[in-house]
Amino acid sequence: MCRVGEAQENAALVELLGSISDRKIRRKVLKLLQFGEEAVRSLGELDSALYLREDGEEQLQIVADAVLSHVRRLLEYLGMVAVPEDRGDDGAQPGEVKFADGDSLDGTASSRARLAAGFGSGRGKSDGDKWRALVGEMDSLQFALGSEIKEFDRRFSEALKHDRKEQAVTDIYDATTSLMDGVFAVMTTIYECFLGYAEPERMIPGHRDTLGKALAVRRALALLRREVREMNQTIQDRTSSAVVFETSYKLLVESLARFIHSDTFAYLRSDDRKEFDQFLEQLSQGSPIRNRRTCEGFDKYLDSLSVVSQRGVLIKHDTDLRAKIAKELDQGLAYAKLLPEIVCDVIHESFVKGERLFGLNDRLDALIERWFSFGEEERYDLDLAVSMGQRLRDLVQPPQAPPPADGDFL
Numbered sequence: 001m002c003r004v005g006e007a008q009e010n011a012a013l014v015e016l017l018g019s020i021s022d023r024k025i026r027r028k029v030l031k032l033l034q035f036g037e038e039a040v041r042s043l044g045e046l047d048s049a050l051y052l053r054e055d056g057e058e059q060l061q062i063v064a065d066a067v068l069s070h071v072r073r074l075l076e077y078l079g080m081v082a083v084p085e086d087r088g089d090d091g092a093q094p095g096e097v098k099f100a101d102g103d104s105l106d107g108t109a110s111s112r113a114r115l116a117a118g119f120g121s122g123r124g125k126s127d128g129d130k131w132r133a134l135v136g137e138m139d140s141l142q143f144a145l146g147s148e149i150k151e152f153d154r155r156f157s158e159a160l161k162h163d164r165k166e167q168a169v170t171d172i173y174d175a176t177t178s179l180m181d182g183v184f185a186v187m188t189t190i191y192e193c194f195l196g197y198a199e200p201e202r203m204i205p206g207h208r209d210t211l212g213k214a215l216a217v218r219r220a221l222a223l224l225r226r227e228v229r230e231m232n233q234t235i236q237d238r239t240s241s242a243v244v245f246e247t248s249y250k251l252l253v254e255s256l257a258r259f260i261h262s263d264t265f266a267y268l269r270s271d272d273r274k275e276f277d278q279f280l281e282q283l284s285q286g287s288p289i290r291n292r293r294t295c296e297g298f299d300k301y302l303d304s305l306s307v308v309s310q311r312g313v314l315i316k317h318d319t320d321l322r323a324k325i326a327k328e329l330d331q332g333l334a335y336a337k338l339l340p341e342i343v344c345d346v347i348h349e350s351f352v353k354g355e356r357l358f359g360l361n362d363r364l365d366a367l368i369e370r371w372f373s374f375g376e377e378e379r380y381d382l383d384l385a386v387s388m389g390q391r392l393r394d395l396v397q398p399p400q401a402p403p404p405a406d407g408d409f410l
Contacts, residue, residue, distance in 0.1 A: 012202040022127040035074040222359035249288040322396040329393040347389040
């Protein structure tokens, strides 16, 4: 829980609270964020609770009740604040979004988009105006979160009733993902209403939403895959000397152990974590020569994990970001001779955005790493920057569809 005395540890929270002059509104905003942070932290602990306890599946109901109690508390407070002081005859606040039956957390994305477009930085608006704008969104957020919990309760109860523990675990994981994103949607909406923008990765240090976790996992796996591939090539090379062979083997095991002890490892599903644990157990025992085939298997296993980029949350993110980078580079590169410094800035900003694509493919990763190895003087070398920008644009552009064959017009 982020108490007032601990607020200094969270720069984003300090910035938000500092923008609110009305003490009463500031207290209510802080309370919302406190409940949101408690809910995020408890949801984040759920996966490790099931993973670390050997009898985790036998404690499903206890764990689920303990974790979701924080989300239910946030929901209760949302219900308290989602009551505008002045409602119309129909009970609706002007501009308030009324969800129809069947709406879910997916609706919060368009809601937040309206906020960002409609309020911008919030200049010229009083704290009261911003609070009323936030209240106008609370019904939607409360309904969406409440619907997710009700649906989880129904599925989870049914699974336990019929002793389907594996299904119950799946239901918990699915609910955790949806609810985590829902709570982040609440907090993001608060930031957007009062600051005009939100940076989810700064709102709760150490915690990420589903997209943030997926990006972190993809990047970490790409770096690990590269390390393991290089060392495994030496291990599989029968001409390697004994010293080189054993050193490569030791470094491979250390890389695997380091990844397992990283924060990112916790973002993997339990079945993936168990695979990594099994590889570490096998490679930590026996002789390197006997485990040569296991090294090869681990290398291929890491290659198979590149499918993380095919998950829905990353497909949309990658598609939108690639289109944005390509468009900005097309526009910027056209003015390279007229506005060289500005174009260099545009190219650098495109590479900053491109970092969020790290792990998508090796060629793109290599280009991004090369750019960030340059010093400031090299980044402002127009010829070099334009060359790198063109390569980045070519790599992020979607493949062109082939022209239709003769007679193929439909």
